Amino acid sequence: MKFKAFLTLDGVALLDKRFLPSLDKIGRTCHLYLTRTHTVILHNLLSGDGVQSIAQFKNDFLFRDLRISSNCDDRIAFLVDAAILHRAVHSAAAVQARSEIQIKLVKKLPAGSTSPAPYLTFETKGLKSAVVQDVPISKPLSRAEVGQLQEALDAAQDLPQTLVQVPDLAQLQNLVDRLKNVGDLLTVAITQYGDLHLQVSTSLITVGSEFRRLKVLGVHADAPAGDQNLSAPTRTDMAIQRGQALSVQVSMKHLAKSLQCHLAKPDCAFYGIAPEGACLTMIFQFFIPGTRVTDKSISFHCRLPVLDTGN
Structure with missing residues (x-):
């Protein structure tokens, strides 16, 4: 399972100033769903409780040089804390004018732990230094769970008459x-x-x-x-x-x-x-x-x- 891309200026600005502040108010925990063509941020689609929200973006708008692969037809989904994700994007936005921001999925060994944990990492590389921000995420969803999420997403696209x-x-x-x-x-x-x-x-x-x-x-x-x-x-x-x-x-x-x-x-x-x-x-x-x-x-x-x- 691999995901790696560079964030675009427009993508960072949209997430930082508009969407992530809104989504954090709807619910603290959300699903981040990555595919070859789209990135989707979802609330409560599988639980059925509370307000369901679906924010979907074309990858061409958010990323460049995107690389994604998985055994779920190149689809990856996981839970993430919207507030922590927003802080990472906000910090990235502050330095993006001077350097590029790469976002990728990694596994690292947390302090005091013997088992590696998954993270969504934001890495800012300048001429003389690099800043790395690790956003903790859940274990990526299984193939069956990704299928359930996609089914729920498809069902939620039906519009009122x-x-x-x-x-x-x-x-x-x-x-x-x-x-x-x-x-x-x-x-x-x-x-x-x-x-x-x-x-x-x-x-x-x-x-x-x-x-x-x-x-x-x-x-x-x-x-x-x-x-x-x-x-x-x-x-x-x-x-x-x-x-x-x-x-x-x-x-x-x-x-x-x-x-x-x-x-x-x-x-x-x-x-x-x-x-x-x-x-x-x-x-x-x-x-x-x-x-x-x-x-x-x-x-x-x-x-x-x-x-x-x-x-």
Whole structure:
């Protein structure tokens, strides 16, 4: 099993300033999954608990002179502490302008141990010195475990039939900060008309907010003219009855954690509910700098487990 590459300037900047700060907030431990073509950072895909997040990058964007081989069709996966990984990348970013950074998998003998342990090593070579940072990792996953991870990754790529573009993520963050003081459970409804409805209910109070006429991707429908003067809960209930909306209940804690994805600075975000209310999906879109063209070298999305379906 071998992995060795040099980090690119753009790759280090993206990981250090945007993605790793975000992913560390979602969960401390994550899977790092390396293939010939992509590098993927995953949270909770195998456990099924908590917020699932998938950040995927084309290797051409992150690395140059990549060499990877394994008995799992040149695929390697392991667990790593996101905070320690971020510190290593941040330190590398500080010196990259003056030297190259090589990243590789190694085995070393920890102090006081008689058995070698695996590390992801960052080696910075200058003209007169070299700095080595060792990031501890788990034992690489077996062939069967890598297969399970790939199956879970493939299953997580299924998109909801209807996606709505949410407003500014900072605005949504402020709303969720207010709603979480009311209750622990949030009802989310999304219609094919482009409406996003958020509501918290307790035995004493119901508080909600609605965003209407949002951009819709996928299955779209025109809102009935007779619904315009109805209340938001009534319109949502009628849309669900027509099969033109889905509603689910999620943990407020999970939603607040998923909103940490805004630290990755996406250009826009879309929310959708999987068929039969299987999960709440959040897809983050990135543009090529200076354009409105989607950067296909980066993909990032989250899935929130559903506590109850309001379908």
